Amino acid sequence: MKYFQRFLLPAVVAVASLQLAAAADLKIIANPGVTAASVSSDELKAVFLATKTSLGDGHVEPVLAKGGAAHEAFLKAYIGKTEAALETYYRSLVFTGKGSMPKAFASDAEVAAYVAKTKGAVGYVSAGASPAGVKTLEVK
């Protein structure tokens, strides 16, 4: 018990704090046609791992950033995989016929522009970004 209090508990709290901090750096955005107003962190992870293809009553499509601070924060806060591991995961879907490679864009503006024009698209941008034509999903 002492071991837990002295070492494990602070470690767990530290990891959780880092994840919360990473999540605070982000804004989860969706096409206005997505009916859901909020999403749980487990649902968000499932959407980006292609095991969940709908939110509310509509089909959804994950949209990624190609590197950058928002991308790293998103992986840390919600996916729990390194960038290399996530790429490997997507490729394993593509080369076994179980999924497509998601669209990926180089900047917040490009991510937001694609999400705004694509039915069911869900993406993420930096917390400071103010993209037009998209809705922000609350993460519960």
Add this chain to the structure above:
Amino acid sequence: LQVRTIVLGAALSAAPGLLYGQFDFHVAGRDVQVHSFASQGFAYSNQNNFLTMKTSDGAGFTDYGVNVSTQLTDKLRVGAQTYGRSMGRLGAWMPSVDWAQADYRFKDWFGIRAGKVKSTLGLYNDTQDMGFLHTWALLPQSAYPADFRSDYIAHEGADIYGNIPVKKAGSFAYVLWGGRRPNDPNGGMKLALQDNAGGKIIMKELKHAVVEGADLRWSTPVSGLLVGASLIATTFEVDGPYTLQPSGITADLSLDVKKSHTQAYYAQYSHGKLRLDAEYRRTWAIRQADITGPVTGTQFITQDARYGYVSAAYRVSKLLEVGAYHSRFYPNWPVARATDNGHVFDNAVTARFDLRNYLDLKLEGHFMDGYGGVASLPRAFYPSDNPQGMKPTTNMFVVRLEYHM
């Protein structure tokens, strides 16, 4: 072969950066994606020849694949992939349909795939051909034997699959599948039957080949921890002439595999840059051999193979990943497993260099003990590739350059 190897290697190395990313186009407003991969390997061993290659002299091996797929509707996805390889006496460069399927996902917890579908078994069965997805130049051969890949890689039939989240208990993914087991005229089973120590069997026909399986994997609430179990059951019949050794008398053989069950249990733990894998498998098989002709008789053969591996991989930097595994294969657990013919142990160490997003290079050392299976059904070590007789240990160095887009 050497010229072809060098040319392909040079082409892969020179792949221009503009090939990074998939090639896609639109048909009737739908995004069609095209992806491909190719690899060139080279293996050099100090003792026994391995995987039908003349590795003691240094041998090259190559594979390649290309796929096309599209999401036709929100629920319906179609696609196909071809695959070909040349690895010693395996593959013969012949391209074949690796998978070709239609996939309809009614709900996230219930979907159906049909066609030629990759079979789910353990952690990596369905991705074992795509070396660029793995740390290793050669996956642990106990669980993923390159010579027998086509016996387990896919089935012509259907899958039922789904993902079921269970709130705080994580989520479960299941697959139930079944269909016809494809026949590979350039695969390892044909060679293993030919190299059978008890007699040479020429496989003329594979009949009644049926395979069915199930997989259940649990993404646990512990971050990065996955555990699962798979089961495969298969039956088939092989017909052909059988030359008894050492008499040389040839008779007709009907080899009926009445039951072959494989159970697989596996776990994977990922934390940051570290990944740990472990798999354990057991295969029970009962075969009935009916011989007719100059000699007649019926023989029942049982097999209880046990095998698996543990591995660790660590990504040191964006450029470099290092790893090691220990793999064990016992072709027939109850029989003489301490002998060289009763086991294969393989300790492997790897460095993987990700030179570009689309190109990686692997350097791998193998330190193997035993050549298990030669007396019954050879695997990896074939007597006809080692006419000088088997040596108890084999060290091997493998280099593999892999490209994908």
